[in-house]
Amino acid sequence: MRWGVIVFPGSCDDQDVYDCLKHVLKQPVEFLWHKDRLSRDIDCVVLPGGFSYGDYLRCGAMARFSPIMRGVVDFARRGGLVLGICNGFQILCEAGLLPGALTRNASLQFVCRQVHLRVEEIDTPFTCAAKKGQLLKLPVKHGEGCYYADPATLERLQKNRQILVRYVDGKGRPTAAANPNGSLENVAGVCNETRNVFGLMPHPEDACEKLLGSEDGAKIFSSIVAACGTRGKRAWVA
Amino acid sequence: MRVKIFVRFKEGVLDPQGKAVERSLHALGYEEVGDVRVGKYIELEVAAPSRQAAEKRAREMCDKLLANPVIEDYRFEIE
Numbered sequence: 001m002r003w004g005v006i007v008f009p010g011s012c013d014d015q016d017v018y019d020c021l022k023h024v025l026k027q028p029v030e031f032l033w034h035k036d037r038l039s040r041d042i043d044c045v046v047l048p049g050g051f052s053y054g055d056y057l058r059c060g061a062m063a064r065f066s067p068i069m070r071g072v073v074d075f076a077r078r079g080g081l082v083l084g085i086c087n088g089f090q091i092l093c094e095a096g097l098l099p100g101a102l103t104r105n106a107s108l109q110f111v112c113r114q115v116h117l118r119v120e121e122i123d124t125p126f127t128c129a130a131k132k133g134q135l136l137k138l139p140v141k142h143g144e145g146c147y148y149a150d151p152a153t154l155e156r157l158q159k160n161r162q163i164l165v166r167y168v169d170g171k172g173r174p175t176a177a178a179n180p181n182g183s184l185e186n187v188a189g190v191c192n193e194t195r196n197v198f199g200l201m202p203h204p205e206d207a208c209e210k211l212l213g214s215e216d217g218a219k220i221f222s223s224i225v226a227a228c229g230t231r232g233k234r235a236w237v238a
Numbered sequence: 239m240r241v242k243i244f245v246r247f248k249e250g251v252l253d254p255q256g257k258a259v260e261r262s263l264h265a266l267g268y269e270e271v272g273d274v275r276v277g278k279y280i281e282l283e284v285a286a287p288s289r290q291a292a293e294k295r296a297r298e299m300c301d302k303l304l305a306n307p308v309i310e311d312y313r314f315e316i317e
Contacts, residue, residue, distance in 0.1 A: 093308070
């Protein structure tokens with residue numbers, strides 16, 4: 001399979017995702033400039049973290065209109081795998097590919113720390129290599145990661161099991177103290193209804209080496225590799 | 239024509255900035271203050287043949303980019 005990492009003006013974790021995929025996980029990966037068209041031979045597109053367009057107006061509000069995003073929307077509609085991390089999650093919400101929105105952290109502080117996530121659902125290409133209820137230790141680093149969706153949307157997310165990861169404490173409990181940003185229901189990441197688009201605030205690419213304090217992030221990437229392997233190239237449609 | 243656009247969080251959306259400003263105002267002795275909401279104000283010039291045309295364009299701009307309908311409401315004035 002081939003990975004593509006989009007570079008928006010102001011992306012800053014694009015290099016982290018690229019390095020992690022290429023050097024740690026030994027995956028074929030290329031950068032995709034936001035003004036280019038989406039290459040046809042990509043199996044999974046990653047929208048990385050950072051501060052696209054300086055976070056002006058709202059995080060991700062302008063990046064969603066970058067030329068490449070038209071291709072990303074088509075790719076997602078055809079069942080292609082799209083992963084948004086941090087600012088990438090914000091962009092996917094702004095683009096309407098994921099439900100809800102990310103707003104200013106309840107504390108008004110930028111948070112930069114390790115958190116525990118609980119894997120809530122495993123029947124997705126992004127979590128299929130994990131066990132249900134498994135805890136993953138990943139870092140967060142954001143100022144606007146407070147997940148919001150109106151009550152009807154939240155209910156639909158629960159019903160369709162689209163909340164894939166939640167912030168929990170070391171014992172797996174979704175407490176207020178374990179929630180770094182005030183997200184509703186401790187939501188850390190959600191997928192779309194067809195389960196081929198996933199966004200999360202924590203950074204799996206910064207947790208794939210012992211040196212960085214955790215290798216749990218590899219679960220997300222290895223899930224995607226496994227899903228592409230079993231479903232065949234570009235064939236994942238839930 | 240000059241368009242003045244006001245964007246604010248919908249009811250029910252957490253506004254921690256508003257809360258922080260409210261606490262500061264209380265600390266300054268303005269204890270009568272409550273329900274502070276911090277929003278955005280955008281001004282722009284639009285070339286349009288009529289007021290109605292300007293309104294239509296402004297509404298489109300708000301729906302597409304200037305406000306996020308998931309979390310924000312907007313209103314505008316045209317001068």
